[in-house]
Amino acid sequence: MKLLVRLIHDSKPIIAQVVKDTGVLINVDRARSDAHEGEEALVDVPDEACIQVSDRMRSLGAEVRILEEGIRHDEEECVDCGACISICPKKVFSFDKDWKLQVETKKCILCGRCIISCPHSALSLSY
Amino acid sequence: MEKSIDEINRRIRDGSARVVTADEMPDIVSELGEEGALQEVDVVTTGTFGAMCSSGAFLNFGHAEPPIKMERIWLNDVEAYGGIAAVDTYIGATNKSVTRMESYGGAHVIEDFISGKSIELRAQSSGSDCYPRRSITTELRLEDLNQAIMVNPRNAYQRYDAAVNTSEDTLYTYMGTLLPHNANVTFSGAGTLNPICNDPNLRLIGSGVPILLGGAQGMVIGEGTQHSSAGSFATLMTTADMTEMNTDFLRAAIMYRYGPTLYLGVGIPLPVLDIETVRRTAVRDSDIMISIKDFGVPSRSRPVIGQVSYADLKSGTIELNNEEITTSSLSSFRRAKMVANTLKRWIEEGQMTLCLPTRFIDTSKQAKPMRETRKVVLVQEIMQRKVVTIKEGQEITEAARKLLKGETNHLPVLNEQGRLTGVITTFDIAKAVARPERKVKVQDIMTRNVITTQADEPIDIAAQKLEHHRISALPVVDAQNQCIAILHASDLGKLFKPGGGRP
Structure with a gap:
């Protein structure tokens, strides 16, 4: 399952933190850092860990969207x-x-x- | 054995004609032999579906009350030709909308008409005693017009060169997106199904011959513009009634950063008259060779990088300089096959009979390049020969001094041999001052990937580089990569001063 994670500027290393806390291996497909739109990462997580990972990310201050499909x-x-x-x-x-x-x-x-x-x-x- | 066109038409009328599509023919000929295939097959249908930029339609709107002789005309804000009085116009496929440049054009007007949508017509006139009206705005649908006749100056290219890009930048061309460093190759054309590839000597395709065009029954007018049969780049001028077309075989498209174009289905049925027809219609994808051209070189004569067949291209990858490259077709083979199958059904059902050309197309013609009587302006005519440079090993403060003294924003950086290795701008200096992490030498902060021009490069190419990379100056280098001058974006202004730009 793909998650689109929006991170707030000068945020902590959220993805690393979530990997450490949950033990779920997260694959970063794509990441972007933009002066106006902030930082955004597209990550791939195992389907069964999707809820756990997104909840943890949100609690650390990230905006998370679960993407049902790609293009x-x-x-x-x-x-x-x-x-x-x-x-x-x-x-x-x-x-x-x-x-x-x-x-x-x-x-x-x-x-x-x-x-x-x-x-x-x-x-x-x-x- | 030979067959006459009358005999074939008689079989079409009584429903006994054997019709096959051009991609089926090679195997039929291998199986039955040439004589056997001639006896068995009466008609071979061809088809192609791809971008055909040189297309458009003549429209007649009927007279308004009071009447107007339209001199400037817009259809959904796409300008149409206003030089054919009074309520006639020609709408060309590639013209861009004046309000929606990047997403709508003449091709979209044509597709919208065909799919039953209402189109806004605006027209202006200078007025006359016989046509007093000065302006008009109205909404029209296809059924409101007297005529909508598609007439396409150049369709159904025999074959088309494939495209790669050796440069370092992604290019957006009429051949689609071309990734840098030969990372992909694009091509167009139906190969074995292509009409002219099945009749390269134009014995059967010529004026008056029936065709499928955009889903309607139409005909070949004659040779197309830029027809170049001698170089195996024959083209056709075609026509059909737009009111009979449908969007299965006609689609507007946008080539990113190129503009609108029209995807069209064109197919021609070929009567199998003799052995020569059998032999030609047995053509396979592997028999049709095309050149791969480098679009990284912005010139009319783009270098040829290799030769491949349609079979190679359609396999999904080709080999170039020992590397495997993924291919993309821009035309649709699936729709080309739909064109050939539709023609096949029409003929089997007796809806279309065949004829031979009333006039033949010249097969010895070769298209000429444009004769140019005025010299193209070159970079050397407006570049600044006095150029302040700096060496890699010098201090940043020295660079700052030179920038100030030279009243320039760009300082080409040279190595010890005097070759260009980088460029430094006031922005680079500002960055270095803002973040002073022991960066003291020019080489620590310079931009190494320098976009350059040459003295003999046409100014339009240099201007395109400035725009594409969003930069404001280009160092001018010679063959040894020595910096001999600099071209600033502001120098382009010289071209517009009276008497300027020409030494």
Whole structure:
């Protein structure tokens, strides 16, 4: 399960603290630090530890959103061109044998690169 | 054995014609042999679905009361051509909306019309005795127009070069997003299903031949613009009635930082008349070779990096300089197949019969580049030859003094051999002063990844670099990477002064 964790400026090392407290191994897929929007990390945790980890993070002062799915794929807009396939760093997109686009949202790290690369605006972030 | 077009049309009418799609043909020919395939197959349908920028439509709105001769025209804020009186216009696919530049264009106007949406027409006129009205604003739907005839100057390219990017920056092009350092390759085209690839000598495709265009039954007008058959880059001019089109085969698109374009389905049925037709329609993806071009070089003649077939590209990865690169198609093979299948169904059901060209397309033509009579302005014409530089090993305070004295914001940094190794700005100095952690030498604080230009580079390319990297100066280097001058963003202003910019 992916969690989008928003950290407050000059905050303590929250992710490290949560790993230490809960013993759950957290994988940081992507992290960003921005002067205006603060710090944000996309982390991957085992499904069964999702509630425990997010509760602990919140108690330490982080904003946490549980992301049910990765990139959102609009099948009506999509024409199955494949422009997204080669620019995705996680191989989320592929063709099936009938050249229909397949999207494995579980692999998605929500980097957003494919959104601007889709000529048909068929990809969007769902959070 | 040969078959006549009349014989094939007779079979279509009585429902006995054998129609196959072009991707099925190679295996049929391998199995039955050329003679066998000629006997068995009557029609091969082709199809392609991809970005076709050179597309648009003629529209007639009917006369207003009092009447207007429209001279400037906007459809949902996308300007349409106002030079064909009085209520006629041509809306081009790539024109950008004046209010929604990055998300809406002529292609969207066309798609919105086809999907039944209402479009705002605004027009202006200078007025005349016969057309007194000066302006009009109204909402129109496709059914309100007298005609909406799509006429596309350049469609259905025979094949198209693939694109990579050797430069260090991500490029956003009409070939999609190109990642730096050859990290991906993009291509376009249906390969084995492409209409002209199945008739490269244009024996069957020519003026008057029936086609599928955007889901409607249309026809080939003749050669397309930039038609270059001699180089295997033939194109077609096409037409069909927009009111019969549908969004399965026509979609507006936006290429990021390039603009709007129209994705179109185009397909042509080919009558199997003789052995030559059989041989040509047996073409496979692996037979169609294209060049990979480097879009990292901003020139008309982009360097060719390699040759690959459509089979290689469609496999998902290709090998380039011993590295595996992931490919992306920009056109849709799935929709191309839908085009060929729709044509197949039309013909099987007797909804479309075939004909031979009323005029043939010249296969010896080669497209020319533009003749340019005025010299392109080069960096050397406006760069500043007097450039203050500093050595890597010098103190930051010396850099600050030079920046002040030179009244500049950029100080190119040279090594002991006089080669450019970095650049230092007033911002770098300010940072160093704010965080004085024993950074005392220029080399400790300089930016090492310097974007440069050359004296003989066209000014437009240099301006694009300034904009792309959001910087305000480019050191000008020679072949030995010696800094010979500097180009400031403010120097571009010289181009607009009368008599300026030309020594």
